Amino acid sequence: MTTLLNDERTPLFSAPGRQSRIARIEISHHQFELDPPFPAAWDSQPRRQFPATLVRVIDSEGREGIGSGDVMYGFDDFRHLFIGEDPLDLERHAGVIDNIGFHAGRCWPLEVALWDLAGKILESPVWRLMGGVSNRLRAYASSGTHRPLEEVVALAEQVRDAGIPALKLRFGRAHLEEDLAVLGAVRQAVGSRLELMVDCNQGWRMPWDVKTPWQYAHALEVARELEHQDVYWMEEPLYRGDYAGMARLAEETKLRIAGGEMTREPYEFREMLRQGCLDVYQPDAVCSVGMLGLARLAREIVAAGKAFTPHTWGNGIGVVANLHLTAGAVGPAGAPYLEYPFDPPEWTPEKRDFPLAAPLLADSDGWLTLSEAPGLGLTLDEDRLAATRATQATYQ
Template sequence: MTDTPRITRIDITHHQLELDPPFPASWDSQPRRKFPATIVRVHDDAGHVGIGSGDAMYGFDDYEHLFIGADPLDLPRHSAVLDNIGFHAGRPWPLDIALWDLAGKIRGEPCWKMMGGRAKRVRAYASSGVHRHPDDMAKMARHVIERGFPALKIRFGRTRLADDLDTLAAVRGAVGDKLELMVDCNQGWRMPWDTKAPWTVDEALAVARELEKQNVYWMEEPLHRGDYDGYAKLRRQTPVRIAGGELTRERYEFDQLLARECLDVVQPDVACTLGMEGLRKLAQAVEAHGKVFTPHTWGNGIGLAANLHLTAGAASAPFIEFPYDPPEWSIERRDFMLEHPIDIDREGWLNLSDAPGLGLAIDEAALDATLAKRSTYA
């Protein structure tokens, strides 16, 4: 019998990919000229390395000693410690992803099996990110069909709501019933410099009535993330599915959303919220309430892979988000740190393998070329 493995080192590196042309994200009034990525690596004493990515790990300098020397396979313990750190500092969940990747490599098992092994693939929906002219958005929708996607998410938030609705109508007119369409209203949170108030329930309901006419599959974040009463009221008054929770931070908040019947579709991101173990348990609770669990994935390919393993292994989602809006947001930009960008097959499925952990190969040259800062804890 071998000795218990131990964590020997944690490396955190920060990277900046130059974006030319810039990416004009629909939820951000400032076009993005750089794409930041934080990479977390956890080493054990047998030479295994687990990799995670997500938020910048603000404040982690005070807590690294809680992991060095610990058993990497004690995932419930690590989840509880990270949950506490998330209260006292920034979101530390990239480390949790890295710990699960490491545990899978030690055990010789893919994370989707560790999550419950329910499936090894999930069908993807194309998630757009740019406010395009209606004709260009219709062209994008036709391209999405050709690529094999079964669904497309359109972003609202243009200067005039009428322009958003015209874009949606143009897409529906171009594709008919060949695509399911989702609409992200982007009312749940704001960038630090954007101070516009979120919609009221009445405003959201007026939009919902227009979405009903276009047979929209779900309406995402139509209200502020904490407007539980408003969400419950809105959901009672429209047949359109209501989605949200992408950056909700704590389990008790999700419990309130479930108890108050606020959402049909629950969308936390493992790179931002509760980590792998926390969201595995939440997925069970969401499905026990008869709701859909399918994560937000708007980050890089490591976060996408972690959410994919979580969803395939622990949930029964009809779709998972696949950030895709070329040329400004291509899979090559999104996954610049991976040797092989993650992509769908010809029928829109994201397929997982039996490779241990997350099954990813890192492009070390790309990381070296984009390195901005490094921290090592041992």
């Protein structure tokens, strides 16, 4: 069985006589109608359409790898750097994609498609190529709205009854007291049967949002309140570049401090690790560093006694890619939970995973389990993709 080489030799996979070439790369944009609109906690305008950018890499034998995630801005200027190359030279491709990110956009969905293609060429699931530690992780339900208190409690009870062991709530209402009241009501309703996380959403901003992130003193005040409710982690309590503040907060509180979902460079994560900024690292393979880079980084993080659990707020292709990466590289011991975006009725697995023929579902014990199917093991819903094709690449 082929596995990712722990000694990191390059190229990662060499198989004389089995080489093919990258024949073409296709990119398409899609918009799925959201009815009712999704009132994202981090956006002032309810989202009426859900975008997905799909990347397909086709080799000279007609095999196709798929990826999705960030919108691939600027990629057309660099497409020629991949055509005609060996699809299995993933070390080289990751390096080129990293360079593109310096000059243009974050094109990591292409690397996801290349891993899917590599798995199909090598007849192996990607989680095995990532190291084969495990084929499953437990989900945490990730909510994305600011609902009235009673509705959040009902969501928590639904998550608990479905067997999912943890739930993440969003702070950011007009007054902190409202956020704390919701958290307290949820804890009272579910007791110890759910782990609760809180996302403060201070680490990044929407393009129009220029308000100042929390300062350390306020973040510490909030952390003390979260400690009283036995919160599992406090996510993005400070600006993403406030390394000293995060390290101090991690030292001064009993909470796990989580973050890094939009941090872009491996050296930033290693500096955060050196300074003790975070207890839980959350880079998303379709937005930052990529699957190869994050497999290596995840091992470093876990070896340092920290947890690695990617952000996955996107469509099901990105969720599954991060599941393969994390389960295969570090398994449940390194990633106690994986983000599972879930906030019905606006955000259901079926809507979240609209490009796919079937959504990724957690089982009755909250596990997300991968098969032995080669690559990412996904089947696209081609009819739905044709019906949702669009020129718009962002939210509407």
